[in-house]
Amino acid sequence: MIMNKYDIEKSVITHAYTPGLQIKESVIVRKVRRLPIKGEVIVNIGDIVDYNDIIAKSKIPGDPYTVKASYMLKCEPDEVPRYMIKKVGDAVKKDEIIAKFTGFFGLIKNIVTSPVDGYIESLSTASGQIIIRETPKDIAVDAYIPGKVIRILHNEGAIIETNAAFIQGIFGVGGENHGEIVVAVDSPKDILTEEHIIRNYKGKIVVGGALVTGEALKKAIEIGVKGIVTGGIRNSDLRSLLGYDIGVAITGYEDIGLTLIITEGFGKMDMSYRTFNLLKKFEGELAHVNGETHIRAGVIRPEIIIPHSRITANYNEQEKLEAGMKPGTTVRVIRSPYFGKLAKVVSLPPELRKSKTESYVRVVEIELDNNQRVIVPRANVEIIEE
Amino acid sequence: MKFILVTDVGSTTTKARLFKRTETGWRYVISGEAPTTVEAPYEDVTMGVCNAIREVEELTGLTILNHEHEGIIVPFNEGKGVDFYCTTSSAGGGLQMLCLGLIKEITAESANRAALGAGAIVMDIVALDDGRADYEKIKRIRSMRPDMVLMAGGADGGATGLVLELAELLKAADPTPRLGEGYSLPLVYAGNRDLRSHIKELFSDKFALTIVDNLRPVLEVENSEPARRAIHELFMEHVMSHAPGYTKLMKWTDVPIMPTPAGEGLAMQLIASRFQSNVLGVGLGGATTNVYSIVDGRFVRSVSANLGMSYSICNVLKEAGIDNIIRWLPFEVDKEDIENRLRNKMIRPTTIPDTLEDLLLEHAVAREALRLALEHHKTIATRLKGVAVAKTISERFERLGKELEETYIKMIDIGIIAGTGGLLSHAPRRVQSLLILTDAFQPEGVTRVFQDSVFMMPHLGVLSTVYPDIAWEIFDKDCLVRLGTVVAPIGSLEEGQDAMDITLEIPNGEVLQKEIRFGEIIKIPLPEGVEARAIIRTQRGLSIDMEGRRELETTVMGGVVGVILDLRGRPLRLPEDAEKRREKIKTWFKSLDLYPEEAYEEDKAHDHE
Incomplete structure (x- = not known):
């Protein structure tokens, strides 16, 4: 086929390749733990901390409440100071009278009370409005993972480092959680059903196979399971779990009683053997999980961190940049057809090829597990790090 | 001046476009693209800009980057550098x-x-x-x-x-x-x-x-x-x-950095001013969709921050509903499977369709994303509210309630629809993007349809602030693809009833005559650059212009698709019955040669593993 002017122009556009998710037995994990506002850091460089140790704390200013004092006193805004009982900066209790107008020998009484416990932040003689700010609330940030403090972020937090197994999921919901790993199924192809969820799993991170059912999730929440890690989930079950449909994949703040991490995708998807075997290997050990997912520029994927000291990660190895795709690289197909299949790269044809959709795209020739050789767009595979 | 370089620092990709003055005027030469480097570990956008420019250097052999003092060599001298550099940016959200x-x-x-x-x-x-x-x-x-x-x-x-x-x-x-x-x-x-x-x-x-x-x-x-x-x-x-x-980047540019949508908006305004026409423009992105309207000189932009084809694809699903998406598919599908597929696109947004079924599904989502984005736009493109003098407060609120519906965007007033964005630019057949825009926006009367060849509307928009004529020259020759003209009468008749006849007088002397029945959509090839005189007559019950007339003599623009005669009715109503609807969609798609034949064969379009 002869490419026309626009096809040639289109051919200039190339697609970025999806980086593989990390599935590592031993790696140096560093977590930045930061307060949402400035505060006091209470650890020092070199300190050894546990996952639930507080490393920094602060007081977050309370919410401000507006009080339309001039309306309530029935006076002009610039007259409000005249009727104030409390002054700016004073502490006040909920329902306490802060301003009062008495007229006609005590027959007319207009009062202003505080809607909250807090203090008077400001009084405007232009609008007649008083701002009362709630009492500050204590906030703190913990270490999330056990390890060593390697850096202090002045007035903000610290960086904690540990040697751990590290597995990234593709999508998750629910925030940080901690629990012992337990593998509830025999194979990564199995479906995690409610029968698999037993009382003993309370407080644990339960690993399933290709799918977790809605019933299993419900039972897990009832029992008090801390986390579920599985290959896939049906969209309808996710909807039931959350009570709504997710529009954009920015998650981590859901209050659902557990953390759910999906390693492969939506629908029934066998968990990769590599992930499954690694989790199996660490069965019985304490894991720290976070379902937070941000799919946009600066992507954040959910994670499972299992600190251990069996194999120590090599710092130099850590710095090595990820290599690109070349013949022999193991990849996983991440779009239909062949979705989820593992394959080896056979060749990387430099020229654009016409796909089944008639688009001209950069492709990769791969050999599937069953020795079948197929050509797929390069954008539709991810590298599996060996 | 010989060379102009413009970049757009997008949230994921930085796109460089090189323009050159040739014997035939200013032309687009080549693109270079590289991931944006605003996030850790790089945290310096100029790295991505340099990488994109380096690709331009490799493809052209031209040295642009200043290796001694960082930045870009300006002006072009002794075979090195460019004469002007500017950029737009939407990095970091x-x-x-x-x-x-x-x-x-x-x-x-x-x-x-x-x-x-x-x-x-x-x-x-x-x-x-x-x-x-x-x-x-x-x-x-x-x-x-x-x-x-x-x-x-x-x-x-x-x-x-x-x-x-x-x-x-x-x-x-x-x-x-x-x-x-x-x-x-x-x-x-x-x-x-x-x-x-x-x-x-x-x-x-x-x-x-x-x-x-x-x-x-x-x-x-x-x-x-x-x-x-x-x-x-x-x-x-x-x-x-x-x-x-x-x-650093601000020091390299010759004019202030402009937000990407502002650049895109200027490009849309350029179309309106050069063609002296009301324009409805759209940038269908991965995360957001921008709609621009220039109606009687008034420019309005709306951004639907969570309607898009990759990161936001599931928000389209959520807002439109699964039934509205699958209504555009010519084959039967399992809703649960479709939802899971869209979720998988959401979590791996850079993947591309590799089966016809996936392509048709993404095109179906695009129709709904565009439809919703236009609905949103109409809530912003409204007459000024609160201007009428109301006697009482209740009267005023009553008036405000009525004014809510008062958008001034009427499709019959729109002379040009212009689309840009990855899905439209990468559609394997140009007729696909034309029909996606037509189904979503439902143009009425006679409407010209344009699209961006390679994503460069923001680039040309920012360039137009300094060199409007150069920007237009490139825009006209290398950016605006004339897809064609859509002729779509307003109203409805019985299915199969005689609806419209059209005579096209082509400059080479050829005269084409067509009679179309209600419910049909057909394509008449008319090449890009050719304009034909058209005499359009519709049957009673249909009208063709803003005055509600049934006859119109006008000029229709040719394009890479041609002239589309859309007698499916306005508003466009799809059959309620699912099987009849699928048959109808299939007939329309086949009539326009929209997809390869395999797309309509049961099972063939499905995945084979």
Whole structure:
């Protein structure tokens, strides 16, 4: 086929390749733990901390409440100071009278009370409005993972480092959680059903196979399971779990009683053997999980961190940049057809090829597990790090 | 001048476009693209810019980057460099703004329009009458991390006390800037001028305050230009200068960095001014969709921040509903499977369709994303509200309720539809993007349809601020693909009834005549660059122009697709019965040769493993 002017122009556009998710037995994990506002850091460089140790704390200013004092006193805004009982900066209790107008020998009484416990932040003689700010609330940030403090972020937090197994999921919901790993199924192809969820799993991170059912999730929440890690989930079950449909994949703040991490995708998807075997290997050990997912520029994927000291990660190895795709690289197909299949790269044809959709795209020739050789767009595979 | 280089620093990709003056005038030469490097570990956008430029260097052999002193060699000299460099940017989520106004449908709405027109993503619009209690508004403001705030309120000489209440509420909420606590949040005040001294007193210490002319000096006038200009200046001074690497990039450019949608909006305005036509433009992106309208000279932009084809694909599913998406598919599908497929695209947004079924599904989603984005646009492109004098408060509210429906966007008034964005540009057959735009926007009467060849509308938009003629020359020759003309009468007849006949007189002397029945859509090839005289006659029950006439003599533009005669009726109604609907869609798609034949064969389009 002869490419026309626009096809040639289109051919200039190339697609970025999806980086593989990390599935590592031993790696140096560093977590930045930061307060949402400035505060006091209470650890020092070199300190050894546990996952639930507080490393920094602060007081977050309370919410401000507006009080339309001039309306309530029935006076002009610039007259409000005249009727104030409390002054700016004073502490006040909920329902306490802060301003009062008495007229006609005590027959007319207009009062202003505080809607909250807090203090008077400001009084405007232009609008007649008083701002009362709630009492500050204590906030703190913990270490999330056990390890060593390697850096202090002045007035903000610290960086904690540990040697751990590290597995990234593709999508998750629910925030940080901690629990012992337990593998509830025999194979990564199995479906995690409610029968698999037993009382003993309370407080644990339960690993399933290709799918977790809605019933299993419900039972897990009832029992008090801390986390579920599985290959896939049906969209309808996710909807039931959350009570709504997710529009954009920015998650981590859901209050659902557990953390759910999906390693492969939506629908029934066998968990990769590599992930499954690694989790199996660490069965019985304490894991720290976070379902937070941000799919946009600066992507954040959910994670499972299992600190251990069996194999120590090599710092130099850590710095090595990820290599690109070349013949022999193991990849996983991440779009239909062949979705989820593992394959080896056979060749990387430099020229654009016409796909089944008639688009001209950069492709990769791969050999599937069953020795079948197929050509797929390069954008539709991810590298599996060996 | 010989070479011009323009980049767009997008949220994921930085795109460089090189333009050259040739014997036949200014032309687009080549593109270079590289991942944007605004995030850790790079945190310096100029790295991505250099990588994209390096690709241009490799493809052309031209040296552009200054290896001794960083930056770009300007001007072109002894075979090196370019004569002019400029850029747009939407990296790091673009310009995110909070808008405040006194009345939701008057000054708050004007503030929203001004911010959108300046290229911002509006995170929320706070008004005294927005239905939320003060503490709820404050909580919301505190939870946001905007780049900038625009506050309007009160006509000059009008309300003061209420505007001050709103200002105090903003001050009490003390929003945290997205770029950190050490940064003074820019605040543009465009409200009642009588309050300027109070506003200064309230905000000068903690905010980077700029006071501009009132957005609504009187109810009957919306004066958005001073606010828009201030937003652009503050975007450069405060937002861009705090983003990693931008201070360096700002030194390289010959004109201020412009937000990408502002550049795209200028390109749409360029189309309107050059063709002297009302234009409806759309940028269908992966995360957001921008709609632009230029109607009788009035420019309005809307951004649907969560309607897009990759990151936001599931928000389209959520907003449109699965039934509205699958109604555009010519084959039977399992809803659960479709939902899972779209979710998988959401979590792996850079993948591309590799089966016809996946391609058709993405095209179906695109129709719904565009339809919803236009609906959203219509809520912003409205006549000024609150201008009529109402005698009582209740009368005023009653009037406001009615005015809600009063968009001035009428498809019969739109002469040109222009589309840009990855899905449209990468559609394997150009007729696919034309039908996607047609199904979504439902043009009425005679409408020309254009699309971006390679994504370069923002580039040409920013270039047009300095060299409008050069920008137009490139735009005309290398950017705007003329897809063709859609002829779509308004109204409805019985299926199969004689509906329209058309005579096309082509400049080479050829005369084409067609009779079309109701329910049909057909394509007449008419090459790009050729215009034909058309005589259109519709049957009773259908009309073809804004006067409601049944006959029209006009000129139709040819294009890579040609002339589409769309007799499916306006509004377009798909059959209720699923099987009949699928048959109908299949007939239309086949008539336009929209997809390869395999797309319509049961099972063949499905995955084979």
